[in-house]
Amino acid sequence: MTGKKSGAKRTSAPKPPRPKRPAARAAPRKTTRRAQGAQGDVACDVLVIGSGGGGLAAAVTARHLGLDVIVAEKAPVYGGTTARSGGWIWVPCHPFQQAIGVTDSREEAETYLLHEAGEHYDAEHVDAFLTHGPRMLEFFARETAVQFTPSAVYPDYHPDVPGAKTAGRALVAESFDGRKLGPLLAKLRPPLPELLLMGMAIGSGDELRHFQRALHSLRSFAYTARRLAGHAGETLLYGRGVWLTNGNALVGRLLKSCVDCGVKLWAAASASELIVENDAVRGAVIERDGQPVRVTARRGVVLACGGFPRDIARRERLFPHGEHWSPAPESNTGDGLRLAESAGADIDETLPNAAAWVPVSLVVRENGETGLFPHIVDRGKPGVIAVTRKGRRFVNEGNSYHDFVQGLFAACEGEEQVTAYLVTDHRAIRAYGLGYVKPRPFSLSSHLASGYLLRANTLSALAAEAGIDATAFEQTVVEYNRNAARGEDPAFGKGSTAYNRFYGDADHQPNPCLAPLAQPPYYAVKVVVGEIGTYDGIRTDRHARALNAQREPIPGLYAVGNDMASIMGGAYPGPGITLGPAMTFAWIAARHLAGASE
DSSP states (O other): OOOOOOOSTTTSSOOOOOOOOOOOOOOOOOOOOOOOOOOEEEEEEEEEESSSSHHHHHHHHHHHHTOEEEEOOHHHHHHOGGGGSSOOEEEETTTTTTGGGGOOOOHHHHHHHHHGGGGGOOOHHHHHHHHHHHHHHHHHHHHHHHHEEEEEOOSSSSSSSTTOSSSSSSEOOOOOOGGGGGGGGGGBBBOGGGGEEEEOOTTHHHHHHHHTTTOOOOOHHHHHHHHHHHHHHHOOOOOOOEEEHHHHHHHHHHHHHHHHTEEESSSEEEEEEEEEETTTTEEEEEEEETTEEEEEEEEEEEEEEOSSSTTTHHHHHHHHOOOOOOOSSSTTHHHHHHHHHHBOOEEEOOSSSSEEEEEEEEETTTSEEEEEEEEESGGSSTEEEEEOTTTTOOTTTTTTHHHHHHHHHHTTOHHHHHHEEEEEEEHHHHOBBBEEEETTOOHHHHHHHHTTTTTEEHHHHHHHHHTOOOHHHHHHHHHHHHHTTTOOTTTTTOOOSHHHHHHOOOOSSSSOOOOOOSSSSSSEEEEEEEEEEEEEEEETTTOEEBBBBSSSSEEEEEEEEGGOOOTTTTTOOTTTTHHHHHHHHHHHHHHHHHHOOO
């Protein structure tokens, strides 16, 4: 593990140092050639490489516009990172806001994104996103199996700044009966195991709140019991849960839409090289069934390979910390960026954050593998704080995961390890759980035995167990407790924003995010740095066409999703700011490939 300097984007801490970019290079000229040993030729109008939300959205849109489409997925299952995600989509001024009583305006959205991105604000891409995002949602809701549920309560991540909204810009795909996929259900990437409850995925929003309140509300208890019973029956019949939620529901609905309109789906089909003729991309060589297949794409190729979360070399060069853990699929090894570079595309490595950061904890699975739990919800609960090894708090724990890690970078600057501990007491852990640890009635014993969860009867003993400075830690908890008892956090303001309170406990007063750590024993879970998507990526224009070093479009080559450089300027403004642009620019790219007008 290396000790690189760390920093944060937001004004509360310095930005992390970024490596110098290599000098611009001209796009290489290539001639058409047949891959050595290629077995047969295939032709289509559009070849999509990757099957996450962006790739499948591009495929469905292009097919609806009359184009012949092939989706080539490297893994044996479809869905990419999207299938493991919460499935939220962030689109300001979307067409479903009126139904939930939300008013929004383009001017407010532009103001908010300008505030978030600062000097990295990308006016061209933001304009395209805000113009076409609502149209994209209308298309999918009207023409496909993809249906959305808008949220009237999920706020932007910085709801108190100019242009932000306390609710209404986020949508999630409606839950979906996976049996409608038929045999294709077996090729849908399952959710991240650590986010399942007894093998069952719990939907974001109302369903999650029912499960959290199951022991406090008769209505929630009945709902939870029905879901668990239904899941048990599904598992007996199908070997897995078939009621799809979150990102699994979005991918399931997109796959159903692909089947309905005739998109050709290839799994276990990896792209080894692009076919380039006179600086234009004409297709790709796909390794399928152990043989190379030359696929000619008459209109073009769309790269949607999920960024570079598993590309160790690029990650080490661009990430500002040493050890890194990614919940992304193992197949997301940066193929899209490498393919684009081979055709002369330019990679944007100038963003102040190379990825969307998230704290994760390491879970030892029954088979001995290491799993990851992304800490999205638990940090906002009353009675949970975060400290570094120095024993001090460093951030508003209820802020977004991206902000949390930026604060951690600043707190650990110059140190060998970028790590922290989430700390709580017995009351809170039994009420809310902590990370992979579930609340009562589930047992703590297996987590204590594995070492995932640390426990001690005193704060000093817990500090010794975790390797935390005991004196500073005890002082931190005493100070925190004194203010938390009044519902106040003068040091960091936990519970002061609509986003903090969204993940708090509404039944806990006076502050839904604050409670003293007062009931021993005390508990801690170690968190390290992960990400839920990379930000650096292929430079594109407003049509999602890949650009070369001279900022000229490369004919026949498009990039969407996390292969495309993020339009958020290295910031994380709200829930679904990856999938919202991914599906929007996929829709834009498909229309441009089909020659449709804006």
